[in-house]
Amino acid sequence: MSTDNELISINPATLEEVGRTAVTTPAELDAKAVAAQSAFQSWRTSRSTRQGLLAACSYELMRQSTAISALLTAEQGKSLTDSSGEVWISARCLAHFARLDWADESQAPASPIRDARIQHRPLGVVAAIVPWNFPIFLMMAKIAPALAAGNTVLVKPAESVSLVVGEVVRILQSILPEGVLDIVYGGPDTGKALIEHAAVRKVSFTGSTGVGKAIMKQAAETITPVTLELGGNDPAILLDSADINYAAGFLAHSAFFNSGQMCIAPKRAYVPADKVDAFCATFEAVMSTMVVGDGAAAGTTVGPLHNSAQLEYVQGLLDKARADGADITGGNRITTLPGYFMEPALVRGVDDSSDIVKFEQFGLAFPVVAYTNVDDVVSLLNSQEFGLGASVWGEQAAAVEVAEQIDAGQVWVNTHNALEVELPFGGVKSSGFGREGGEAGVHDFLETRVVSVKL
Incomplete structure (x- = not known):
């Protein structure tokens, strides 16, 4: 439920209002995107620093798990036991990417006429679009590998879970440098503006196949790569x-x-x-x-x-x-x-x-x-x-x-x-493409560059 200026969260068990969140204005979105783009320049430089901060984020998330679980249950509807489990696996996801190792660079096959290196580099600002069914974990499955890889992230949650996603983002922001992680609130218009923003270099979306198709079309306007984790009739x-x-x-x-x-x-x-x-x-x-x-x-x-x-x-x-x-x-x-x-x-x-x-x-x-x-x-x-x-x-x-x-x-x-969290996850056919989890999850947020020197 929403108005032009507010998102209204309703408890699906009681139908009572849980709280309200202000919709992000176009000017605010632009400012957040510019800040994320600026923060990327320093955030990308030290993997050990990034991973140390992600480990701290994991600890802090678990430290505040009781309050987060209660808010998740109130806003999403799942049992407190299931909410606690979602917070736990989210913290575990952060911890996993805080210690994961991967090769940033490798030597190309030998050649008598050149010396070449193959490099894997962060993309820049990532848009993470999160659904309502597992809002904390599905957000973490995107932002943990994206941040570990050296990107900065803007999260857009489903309107109905804005409170709990916003609270988790605020907890992580208390540890991360300014601009590295931020959140935008709103409906399809906000999502479209985020996807098509000039600063965004990657879109990662979890949700329905129909919306995934629409996002592909929107991202095509700026030739922005996408990862889509879509429906499944398993x-x-x-x-x-x-x-x-x-x-x-x-x-x-x-x-x-x-x-x-x-x-x-x-x-x-x-x-x-x-x-x-x-x-x-x-x-x-x-x-x-x-x-x-x-x-x-x-x-x-x-x-x-x-x-x-x-x-x-x-x-x-x-x-x-x-x-x-x-x-x-x-x-x-x-x-x-x-x-x-x-x-x-x-x-x-x-x-x-x-x-x-x-x-x-x-x-x-x-x-x-x-x-x-x-x-x-x-x-x-x-x-x-x-x-x-x-x-x-x-x-x-x-x-x-x-x-x-x-x-x-x-x-x-x-x-x-x-x-x-150690294994890659994703679909084929209409269930999407790209992978989250494990080393494949990191590589989904990297681009490849070759530096070739003539001998």
Whole structure:
């Protein structure tokens, strides 16, 4: 929710106002961009200094984690336990890039006519555009490698999480030199102005595929490189050799983590036809133990969806599936609570022609598709537009063999959602391009230059 001059944060559990943030004016954005451009000249010079400060940022973030977690829960909706976990992995991300080593320069292959060096240099000012589902971690996955590489950063958060992102930026600003990290607030117009600003040399965006396409078009106006981490309709494939009870229990928790609002959460399961009943029985048993409620309340394991649009979208998919004959457990709107609450839902009796299977739900609904031939499943998945994540469950060698055939940025075997800051992360096809995490994450914020000397 917003006005022309303010962003209004609403608690999705209570529908009460959490606070307001002033929209950044064009003049303020320009001043911040110029300051970031100026700060880049000194910030880029010493990697050891940068990494020492990033380590200090990691420590300070954890020191203030209790207050940050409470604000994150109030503004985003997730449980306090999940908010604390997000702050922890964000601090770990900073710590990782504070100690990561990489080569700034290498010698080119020998030549009798020249001596050449290949250099990897920071780009300059980076625009980091952050979504609402994991606003702290997804910001940190951008700014930690960008800052470590020697760039300066301007963050633009989703409007609905401006308070908590702003607070984290202020904490880091208390440690970093002036101008190295700053934040701009606003809606699409602010984002467009940031992307197209002459000082910005790189855009890193996490969000929907539709918005990612628009950002590519905007960045093309200034030939600005982009990293896009976009939507994913991530499948879990269970083989005949899978431990059905273990996989079903794990996937139930994984699918509904953060109320299902996670790009790499499992969004559907492909299960051998003769094992669907067993899978669903275990999944439903685990689902029945989940406690839906205000994320700030003790014992809550599943919070509200973040906004009314997301709630209506998920309920619309469930309504259509039900009208088409699907068997649905749960999925009812919870009207005894004031916020955007619904029951987790398991959906049976659907196939790949069903909207709830074809489209990313990004919420508390999980469809199960029966299959008889795993090669057909893999072929179908590889023909679809998304390719962010996937998982394969079964005897290790057989599962790895299937995993090797799947077109996705990351494929897990006998687990899912196993994010590690040490490993590169990103998608293929309509799920985006570029990588965050690990050394690849640093290189995404560097450009290559060759210095060649004639002999």
